[in-house]
Amino acid sequence: MADVLEKIVAHKRQEIELARRERPVERLLEELQHAPAVRDFAAALQPAPLMRVIAEVKRASPSAGLIRKDFDPVEIARAYADNGAACISVLTDVHFFQGHLDYLRAIRAAVSLPILRKDFMLDRYQVLEARAAGADCILLIAECLTDCAMRDLYFYASELGMESLIEIHDPENLDRVLKLEPRLLGVNNRNLKTFVTDLGHSLEMRSRVPQNCILVSESGIHTRADAERLQAAGIPAMLVGETLMRSPDIGAKLRELLGT
Numbered sequence: 001m002a003d004v005l006e007k008i009v010a011h012k013r014q015e016i017e018l019a020r021r022e023r024p025v026e027r028l029l030e031e032l033q034h035a036p037a038v039r040d041f042a043a044a045l046q047p048a049p050l051m052r053v054i055a056e057v058k059r060a061s062p063s064a065g066l067i068r069k070d071f072d073p074v075e076i077a078r079a080y081a082d083n084g085a086a087c088i089s090v091l092t093d094v095h096f097f098q099g100h101l102d103y104l105r106a107i108r109a110a111v112s113l114p115i116l117r118k119d120f121m122l123d124r125y126q127v128l129e130a131r132a133a134g135a136d137c138i139l140l141i142a143e144c145l146t147d148c149a150m151r152d153l154y155f156y157a158s159e160l161g162m163e164s165l166i167e168i169h170d171p172e173n174l175d176r177v178l179k180l181e182p183r184l185l186g187v188n189n190r191n192l193k194t195f196v197t198d199l200g201h202s203l204e205m206r207s208r209v210p211q212n213c214i215l216v217s218e219s220g221i222h223t224r225a226d227a228e229r230l231q232a233a234g235i236p237a238m239l240v241g242e243t244l245m246r247s248p249d250i251g252a253k254l255r256e257l258l259g260t
Contacts, residue, residue: 004062004195008096009144012120015095020125028125031132038161041114041137042183044086045214047236050258051227054116054216055085056241057107060098063195068245073103074110076250081111083251084258087137089116089239101133108134116165120144127156137163139186142173154180165216169201174208185209186239190219199226203233227257 045052057080059071077088090107091099099119108115117135121127122144130138138157140150150166157164166177167186177185187205190197197220209215217230218239230238240257247253 005141005143008062008093008120009122011095012093012122016123016125019129023129025125025128028128028132032128032160035132036108036134038131039112039114039136041087041116041163041165042214044114045184045216045237047214050084050260051231052086052237053084053254053258054087054089054237054239055080055244055254056089056091056118056239057103058089058091058097058099058118058241058245060096061242062096063190064242066098067242074106076245077107077111077113079251080244080254081113083254084260085113085254086237087114087116089118089139089241091241092117092119101129104130104135105133121153122149124153124156127153127160127162131157131160131162135162137165137184140164140166141188142166142168142177143170147176147179150177151180154182167218171205171208174205178210178213182213184214184216186216186218188218189221199229202230202235206233206235221257224256224259227259 057073057076060066080088090104091097092101092104093099114136116137117130118139121138121140140153154164165184165186166182167188169188187202189199189201199220202217215235216237216239217235221238221240222243244250244253
């Protein structure tokens with residue numbers, strides 16, 4: 001199978017350059033002055049008796065195609081907020097996931113939960129763009145970034161007041177991520193090169209992640225039993241998108257995963 005991640009990254013670099021021409025950094029810096037105050041994303045995911053869920057607003061994906069036809073991002077976000085989500089993740093990639101940064105702006109204005117910009121972040125421009133739009137956290141994918149780039153984006157996000165959820169799939173990336181001493185670490189159970197998922201991947205990584213770092217299991221979570229399996233292993237948070245987005249009743253499905 002072709003390396004999907006490599007294809008996405010190549011396209012994303014072209015998108016960034018186009019966006020930089022259409023909306024120069026100077027304009028983003030002006031918009032930043034009017035951005036809403038940052039909400040504490042990591043604090044919302046602190047371990048608790050109930051599993052913490054980052055619920056994702058996601059219309060489509062390269063592996064699944066269109067996931068939900070009746071797609072109203074604000075109503076979906078409100079359903080998440082009303083049914084126990086701790087945070088909301090918003091896909092903003094247009095080309096591969098049919099997302100948009102405008103979805104994040106609208107959701108940020110409609111709900112009180114902390115918001116993650118879920119995208120393939122490669123450049124400071126995107127970090128500034130995220131904060132100007134109202135994001136409280138960004139996703140950094142270790143497999144997409146050199147050590148230098150990851151460190152630069154991580155600390156730039158911090159300068160802007162945002163948290164970073166640093167995601168890994170390949171175990172060999174763990175040590176270089178932990179050098180940053182992040183508050184949040186995501187383990188993607190989906191191999192971004194083949195898009196195959198394995199929930200056991202998070203379980204295997206648990207023992208290698210320091211307890212003061214909040215571990216978030218991502219992808220391949222479908223049932224209450226999956227959530228219980230993660231929680232029993234000491235994993236306090238999970239990011240769930242497709243399972244919720246495919247459900248006829250999003251709120252009921254979220255409550256089912258939470259056991260409430």
